[in-house]
Amino acid sequence: MTLQQLTYLVTVAECGNITDAAERLFLSQPSLSAAIHNLEKEMGVTAFVRSNKGVTVTQEGEELLSFARMLLEQADIMQEHFGVGKKRVPKFCVSCQHYSFAVNAFVEVVKEYDADQYGFILRETQTGEIIDDVASGKSELGLLYLSESNETVLSKLLRKSELVFEELFTAAPHVFINKDHPLADRKCITLDELKPYPYLIFEQGDRNSFYFSEELLSMLDMPKTIQVRDRATLFSLVIGLNGFTVSSGIIDRKLNSPSIIARPLEMEGSMRIGLIRKKNVVFSRYADSYVKALKKHLSID
Incomplete structure (x- = not known):
């Protein structure tokens, strides 16, 4: 060989x-x-x-x-x-759930290694595809979360794919809503208060179960649900329909919208957001830079 x-x-x-x-x-x-x-x-x-x-x-x-x-x-x-051989074209691929801080870190890597030629890929995609991408070597890194509700199933899948999870930080559940939403003045929002409004969730394809859900709440928990594929559509519906979604609470007004705000959600549980990677694999310089940029945007020492 x-x-x-x-x-x-x-x-x-x-x-x-x-x-x-x-x-x-x-x-x-x-x-x-x-x-x-x-x-x-x-x-x-x-x-x-x-x-x-x-x-x-x-x-x-x-x-x-x-x-x-x-x-x-x-x-x-x-x-x-x-330093052996000719100068190589910078190449790096990361697959992630729909987090603005993941995009911010990616931007920093591209700026750091700007050149006449490069081939960078950022895939905001479904949870199952993130695992598949890293397991197959299509992506060097993946970014997703574990919680009490999905950890058993996802950890088993990660082990089967010979992947490891490295936690970056733990986030309390927050609601993303429109700044003009009827609940916008609440310091903390309850599930009962949210029931009249559409719950916006990212569609997970053939693996559309709560184990692969990008949101901490199962879609069965709320009477009104709308599934979307991309972040821009989700935030448009947050604004247009007074909808809401559940995430980490970390929001970037430049990448998302100044109309979107985050409020703590009164519920049990937490999101352990972290990286997935192949076992015993040395990171490329681009992956190293990406991890450093992630920690910077998340204020992790």
């Missing part, structure tokens, strides 16, 4: 067929096919199912790809650290 073979494997998976991958790699199609076949034979797996339409990654191929991405990333980190 060589790093070159792993690069070939990842490229074929990204392209979805041998022909396009060969063109991207400046190889002949037979040479690329032979290299992939030799890797499959050496590893004892069938990474792809071939057809006239291209290739489909098998289940064991997904597992092999996860290790391939991780090894290639670690090789890049080693070369950057020791």
Whole structure:
């Protein structure tokens, strides 16, 4: 097995067929096919199912790809650290729940490593996809929360995916509402007071259960619920419908809206917001900078 073979494997998976991958790699199609076949034979797996339409990654191929991405990333980190080879294009990917402080930290990383070329990715996405992204090596880091209601299920899933959770801070539940909301003058808001208003939650796709919910309350707790996919839509509905959502209480008026305010929610429980990462993997310089920026915005020493 060589790093070159792993690069070939990842490229074929990204392209979805041998022909396009060969063109991207400046190889002949037979040479690329032979290299992939030799890797499959050496590893004892069938990474792809071939057809006239291209290739489909098998289940064991997904597992092999996860290790391939991780090894290639670690090789890049080693070369950057020791200054071997040509100057590399900055690349970094993080997957996170919908937190403004996660965006602020990402902005700082991009500014710090601004160059003629870079490839940065910020994925505000569903909880299950965050775990999948980090497990498969698509993202170097993930950002989500654990609580009493979801920790058992999510921790089991993290262990199965060989991921670890590193807590950044613990937040008390808060309500995000419009500054002109009828409850805006309350110092603390109760669940009963919120029942007449729409509860806005982030949709979780096929994993739409309270274990994967981005909000501390289950959708079953409130009579009116609206599911959305992105933060801008959610805040528009907070303003337009006097809706509310439940989160950490950390809000950024520049990234969100000056019309959105946070109020403490009177309920039991807390949100342990933290990072997920692969076990025993050295962070890239970009991931290190991102973690430092996160702690800065969260005022963590």
